[in-house]
Amino acid sequence: MPIPQAELHLHIEGTLEPELAFALAARNGLVLPYADADELRAAYRFEDLQSFLDLYYELMAVLLTQDDFADLADAYFERAASQGVRHAEIFFDPQAHLARGVSMETVVGGLWRALETSEERYGVSAQLIMCFLRDESPESAMATLEAARPHLGKIVGIGLDSAEVGNPPGRFAQVYAAAAKLGLRRVAHAGEEGPPEYITSALDDLGAERIDHGLRCLEDPTLVARLVRDQVPLTLCPLSNVRLRAVQSLEQHPLRRMLEAGLMCTVNSDDPAYFGGYIDDNLEQSRSALDLSDDQVRELARNSFRASFLEHDEEMRARYLAQVEAYVFTSVSGRP
Ligand code: ADE
Ligand code: ZN
Secondary structure, three states: OOEEEEEEEHHHHHHHHHHHHHHHHHHOOOOOOOOOHHHHHHOOOOOOOHHHHHHHHHHHHHHOOHHHHHHHHHHHHHHHOOOEEEEEEEEEEEHHHHHOOOHHHHHHHHHHHHHHOOHHHHHOOEEEEEEEOOOOOOHHHHHHHHHHHOOOOHHHHHEEEOHHHHHHHHHHHHHHHHHHHHOEEEEEEEEOOOHHHHHHHHHOOOOOOEEOOHHHHHHOHHHHHHHHHHOEEEEEEEEHHHOOOOOOOOOOOHHHHHHHOOOEEEEEOOOOHHOOOOHHHHHHHHHHHOOOHHHHHHHHHHHHHHHOOOHHHHHHHHHHHOOOOHHOHHHHHHHO
């Protein structure tokens, strides 16, 4: 039985498994340029973030209706539940859909249909975080925030994703300030491929409350000291980092060093359909590759709930944290 966790770094479009992509394509009368799911899966070899993003955006073509978005989220919840996820804060990329003529209403309405009852059906509570594409303009981000206004009751926060290098956070200071005024929580990808300065800028210029990835903070000891002091959550995604070659192998992933340095780390799955594993796969493979102790694994799970945006429901956070404390490590999970 996997340890209970909150998933804080998960792109819903990145949960599109090849089989579902083919099913949705058939339902929508589209033909994918791959013979079958196996051939598509074989294309999941990436050199870097951009080579992944190219395929990630291409496959979104199959997501057209509310049913498509609801089915995508349901498929995720089913897998998440089996991986110990109790709470999920789910990213979505509206600009990638609006650009294809799919409305905000379709995207948010479809996802919400699944989220609304995910706790009853799968035992996974969930919230939505709307991401801006940093390789699009700040004006486009602001227009997206405007388009989301009628749906803000369904969205807990904003994020920043897509191609990082050359697209520093500071460009989006205005839209983050506007979102903060609307009461939205703020996170941002930074330090995945981009330099440590992007992490500092995400904190200072965007008011980011969590940093997604944050891996490259290790190059700047002053920044590390700040992140430790302020216990800024870093939502790490070890399998993603290996697949996108941010690190050479899981054995060389800095997760353990980061924990030992006192950083507030969590383990997440990013785009699990593309990177070979969901949240517990990330945790178990990291545990084994880095020889993490049971205490470190429990700390990661605890951190995930502490860093979650469950402010309006402290009772729920306490209940989840109690589940983490009560978890008993067994040999079934691979431990001696
Ligand atoms: N969009 C989806 N996955 C992403 C990642 N790992 N980094 C940046 N943008 C993304
Ligand atoms: Zn991500």
